[in-house]
Amino acid sequence: MSATDRANRIELQAADRPIREVNDEIRAALADGREVLVRDARSRHNLGVGLPSASRVRFEGSVGYYCGGLNDGAMIEIERNAGWGVGEAMARGEIVVGGYAGMAAGASMRGGLLHIRGDAGPRCGVAMKGGDIIVEGRIGYLSGFMAHAGRLIALGGAGEACADSLWGGEVWLAGPAESLGVDARIEEPGAEEVESVEALLASRGLGDSGRDWRKVVSEQRLWHFESRDAKAWLMI
């Protein structure tokens, strides 16, 4: 935040205070047109859920579960790590995680951008239905599981069972995947698609034309499931 921003900024403490009280104060400050800095987030859960558009909130330190969930257009920045379900069901807006994002980051999100500077845990982008997730590191086990739409972009590759049971949407990998999940296949991306992904990355300061992209999409066999094929889906 710039010096002029600072005058319009309010600082709150999360620490061991009741989360509802902290969230009420965040909302009140945003309604006043001010920016919010939350200090000592102490890995607490449910911080900054359902925040409105054109608002700006920064969390100092690490946050717990569901931070920025149901985001309706806010610009949210998390200095260090985020727990389970960061940005769950986000509709629009932007969330930046400075470090590691725990399990199910961006679960069921419908729009907006989730940018994770570190690695992401298992099931990143599970059931996502739109928007973009950028992970500068690696995405964990079962990432993209049952996603319907949107792009999950991982610069550091993926863990086991990548894009398992993908219905739609795309998982973009600039690094190796330990294994692909069922009903996932690698497709050669078109030049325009690559351009679009690279443009998004460049807008985040991550431009690099030398990447070797693999795009993982649904093989669509699960779209028409037949019980006689059940064996193909058993993972154990």
Added chain:
Amino acid sequence: MCGIAGRILHAPGPVGRDLVELMDAQVHRGADSTGFALYGPPRDRGFVVRAVGMDRAALGRDLDDFLAILRDHGSDLLEDPTWDGADTRHVSVRMVVGDIRDLARWSRDADGISERFEIQSVGRSLEVVKDVGTSAEVADKHGVRDFRGTHGLGHARLATESSVSPTASHPFWARPFPDVAIVHNGQITDYYLWRNRLERRGYRFMTENDSELIAVWISDRMRHGTSKPDALGQSIREIDGVFTYLIADERSIGFAKDRWAIKPLVAMGEAPELAVATEEQAVRRIYLEEGDVINYDGPAMTRTWPASLPDAPIVEAAA
């Protein structure tokens, strides 16, 4: 959904207070019951026995029977028994007893005293304290915050598949292996099959709780020569269900996590001192400042952390 935690101190200290704090932070994960496996400085001889009587009015009779059986097995009380003074019908008892000739035989006889009296732990250093209610309620009732020791486990239970009672709570002792206890977050789906197999080999289970299996399963493997890290790894491949469990003995705390990576676990701290818990915000009750957190988020993981006890005595048990 349940919450679990473990704590290791670099020297004997307020481990009870820390575990109460870790579980209080996870009270939303289950408030049906809360329990603690507390490890005090190990005794050179004799055992601490923790038990629950389901009928306070019959406690005198149950303790008489307990003592008679104890003497039959070559042991005796070393201290007068103590128990909580709450107004609940059930009562938690603490006893210190001398060495017992054959722990497995004694435990089989002692478990037969009465349906209303159940031994909850036996160990040189282990004491299991568990009851219905929240972390704060159980801590207040049983003075858990005052317990000083080297390490321990905590559990907050949201009951899903068996009854809510002081005895069906976690932690579970690995009957009859002294000093072994577990806490578990998840469901074991094939526990009845494994229990049948183990029962045929002489083990006894006291509840219908799926988690009671785990400690005995691991201890039985180790009794047959498998190392603890190997036994933890085998449990991931052979036991079916979703689980993250912590297992402790007088020397260490270990964990295993299933192949589906459903139940989280985080660790924070610098060896030999650390805190582990289901949720990061719980370990942050101990470590208020930002620091390195290890997220055990992946599938099929195990790890063992040594407790700060270089020369803890080893006690053998035969089933």
